[in-house]
Amino acid sequence: MTRKSTSSPTKRADLVAFLGAICLFLSAIEYMIPKPIPFLRVGIANLPILISLDLLPIPLLLLVVVLKVIGQGLIGGTLFSYVFLFSAVGSFASAFAMILFRRIFGRHMSLVGVGVLGALFSNMTQIVLARFLIFGEGAWLIAPPFLALGTVTATALGIFAERFVARSRWLATLRAAL
């Protein structure tokens, strides 16, 4: 599990930017899915973070999250809105949870499990934020369907991530290079 890099900092920075770009591409796809609450997301933009958990050290993983959050704010034009705050809080909660559980359990926990835990942490922090910022006590009403939907989509994403990691030539090349 230790990541000792032999690649140059420039190459690694470029990889971080590239992973950030994939997050933005997936965000653009997600943006097209209609939703009643603007911060309610399927979470496909977290896929690059999930597949690079074993690829990058923690600071670079968090840098990908920073690029994802700010990039989403720029492309979606939500930098000045609560949506940006929800996105930032949810993304970091999810990333911290995924990194933590992956580091603790290693390959004993599949990407499905890691992804589901990440989604639960992300959704719970967003519900707490919604309680104080917009919905008031009514926020607890959306909690059960919100968490249930997050679990279902995270399971599907986890399955996809497992298959992608197993099959991807792109990822194999990166693993060899880093």
Add this chain to the structure above:
Amino acid sequence: MRKEATTPLGAFLQNNASPRVLFLAGALLFPAFLMQQDILLRALEILLFICLNALSGRRIRVLNYVVVTAGIVVFNLVIPTGRVLVTVLGLSITEGALKSGLLKGTAMSGLIALSQFSIRADLHLPGRIGGLIGRSLFYFEKIMGERRRIDRRDIIGSIDTLLIEVQAAGALEAGAGRLRVRSSVAGLAVLLLIVAVNWGAYVFTLIHPKPFWG
């Protein structure tokens, strides 16, 4: 990076206001809008932001704003506060809950509209993070340009090939030049007017507290 604006205001702002100045205008509008506690004036400000977005050539989904605001109002109505205005299907609609819901709902919708007006994708942020974001947006555009190559019959395989090719091509094109826009006096004047109108509305409510409905 930049798409050609198809409306007069969109073209005007694109040629006369740099992304950084537009960002600054948004930053100045942000507190004036959020501090506005009169719901009617706030609604008018949202209408202004939506109109500015429409005039700038952005696609407006009015239904989205309505659904977002209505959803937040409904969730706030669940907890009654203040006097009962009316009872609908057994649910008491109270004044306090309605006002609280409307303030939060309009804050959410208004900030989205304001943000969409004042944030442009070609905004170049300073520092190392700014450079990385610029690089990310460069790759993002490359991926978007090739997205039709993703094959539903072989999603993983086609995405994989796309990623390999885009990353390789992107590495060769590193440091592509950006088109810089300088702000003109006319551009600054238009943005200043928009900022002044919103701050004026807020100052008005300080002189005449909650003049319409708040």
